[in-house]
Amino acid sequence: MTDRPLSVAAAFRALEGPGAGAVSIFVGRVRPDPGPAGRVVALVYEAHRGPALARFRALARAAERRFRTLRVVIWHRSGRLRVGEISVIVGTACAHRAPAFAAARFLIEDLKVTVPIWKSERARPGRRPRRRPARPGGRSAG
Amino acid sequence: MTDRPLSVAAAFRALEGPGAGAVSIFVGRVRPDPGPAGRVVALVYEAHRGPALARFRALARAAERRFRTLRVVIWHRSGRLRVGEISVIVGTACAHRAPAFAAARFLIEDLKVTVPIWKSERARPGRRPRRRPARPGGRSAG
Amino acid sequence: MARPVTVLLFAGARVAVGRSELRWSVPPGGLAAGDLARQIAAEYPRLAPILRSSRLVRNGEYVRSASETVRPGDEFAIHPPYGGG
Amino acid sequence: MARPVTVLLFAGARVAVGRSELRWSVPPGGLAAGDLARQIAAEYPRLAPILRSSRLVRNGEYVRSASETVRPGDEFAIHPPYGGG
Numbered sequence A, B: 001m002t003d004r005p006l007s008v009a010a011a012f013r014a015l016e017g018p019g020a021g022a023v024s025i026f027v028g029r030v031r032p033d034p035g036p037a038g039r040v041v042a043l044v045y046e047a048h049r050g051p052a053l054a055r056f057r058a059l060a061r062a063a064e065r066r067f068r069t070l071r072v073v074i075w076h077r078s079g080r081l082r083v084g085e086i087s088v089i090v091g092t093a094c095a096h097r098a099p100a101f102a103a104a105r106f107l108i109e110d111l112k113v114t115v116p117i118w119k120s121e122r123a124r125p126g127r128r129p130r131r132r133p134a135r136p137g138g139r140s141a142g
Numbered sequence C, D: 001m002a003r004p005v006t007v008l009l010f011a012g013a014r015v016a017v018g019r020s021e022l023r024w025s026v027p028p029g030g031l032a033a034g035d036l037a038r039q040i041a042a043e044y045p046r047l048a049p050i051l052r053s054s055r056l057v058r059n060g061e062y063v064r065s066a067s068e069t070v071r072p073g074d075e076f077a078i079h080p081p082y083g084g085g
Helices: A008-015 A049-067 A097-114 B008-015 B049-067 B097-114 C011-017 C033-043 C047-052 D011-017 D033-043 D047-052
Strands: A022-029 A038-047 A071-076 A079-082 A086-094 A117-123 B022-029 B038-047 B071-076 B079-082 B086-094 B117-123 C005-009 C021-024 C055-058 C075-079 D005-009 D021-024 D055-058 D075-079
Touching: A008 A022, A008 A071, A008 A086, A008 B008, A022 A097, A022 B097, A049 A071, A049 A086, A049 A097, A071 A097, A086 A097, A097 B022, A097 B097, B008 B022, B008 B071, B008 B086, B022 B097, B049 B071, B049 B086, B049 B097, B071 B097, B086 B097, C005 C011, C011 C047, C021 C033, C033 C047, C033 C055, C033 C075, C047 C075, D005 D011, D011 D047, D021 D033, D033 D047, D033 D055, D033 D075, D047 D075
Parallel strands: C005 C075, D005 D075
Antiparallel strands: A022 A086, A022 B022, A038 A079, A038 A117, A071 A086, B022 B086, B038 B079, B038 B117, B071 B086, C005 C021, C055 C075, D005 D021, D055 D075
16 A cells, blocks of 8 residues: 555566566556546545555465465555556566466455455546445446 | 567556556566476577567457457567566556456467467577477466 | 544545544443444444445454454444455 | 579478578469478478478468469468467
8 A cells, every 4th residue: 555656667576586487467547437426537545554454465375375476566556546547556476377367367356355445536626526435346447 | 579678667658548447467578497408598589570560460459359458569579588588568458457357368378379479498508509499388478 | 541442434434424533432341343333323323324334343353243342442443345446 | 584482481490491591493483382382391301390280371471272372572481380478
């Protein structure tokens, strides 16, 4: 969990190391979807920080056990993110590509439903902001 | 196809653009696997350039048709690559994460069997080099 | 004097209460987690429907039973369904 | 004088022939792709087993039939199974 912008290049560097023939990185970004309160211009992410970080660590261990990941990145933004900003990066380094893909998919799917993070939308200025925390199918694909 | 080092950051930049809520990037790197001729220290990639590029374009069109990709990257190195160097990057930008993952997986799987690129191993110096072009299950996970 | 419980409210629970954190007094011997949640919802009625789909968390661990005791000084959190990513 | 066919050899085919490119004379009216491949393999016997698992390519397009004509000036390539990635 960080307040600062996430970097794909930094995520890739964090995944480097011997034996990592296959690296899979997934990046979720804020999309300018139309919503009932107007076009989304930002998402605000909040988290229960301690349990969220504990869950990240548990997810990393689960990926290692299930997919033999060599290295894993699970990074999530908190605070207010404008459209186009990166909300989440998950990355996996494995010897082979099939587990690298599977582990990355596992991490992002599990993150969305098991990590105490919530988002609320901020719609186009000029209309009343509308809060929809924890709505499934939110405005970020991540 | 390029002789120059591939950059994950550049691939991500090439995938940016409106509506791309989900980006999936796969990176294949040369692994130092043990082989019958000694530990692999490098791979040499050769390609039939014109048909390879034509096939890349066809793959990009197929991804767009099948997975509604908004943008696609298919980059492959040629020439001699040392262990740890990036041999291939495929990347996809979609509105949602499921097609982004599926399209990236489609691109790398298809690339390996339909694009006229071949690799041969260079083993640890001090032993006779051994050439194993076009062997399935080569020494790069990409 | 007994220390209060720190109650953390997120997302819809935060909106329903109008704050992200409360101090809540509990008896020196503590209070069942389910009773604590009901007490808070009694004071903030908009919280009641959100509680039905939320998980309760005590000191960073999920509450496994509504009868689990929340003690003075504990951190107690209400987690509506998650929406990260 | 008829122009030769440019023959491109990759991977195992390149190793078998010892070169990545050949110039191969064909009659002015051309030669069936299958016959051309057999002629080359007759001169470079180590190529024969590789040809069995290879695809033939004329001017960047897969040869669909061994009887397809390769003409003077064409580019003719032998593609062993691919191994990119």
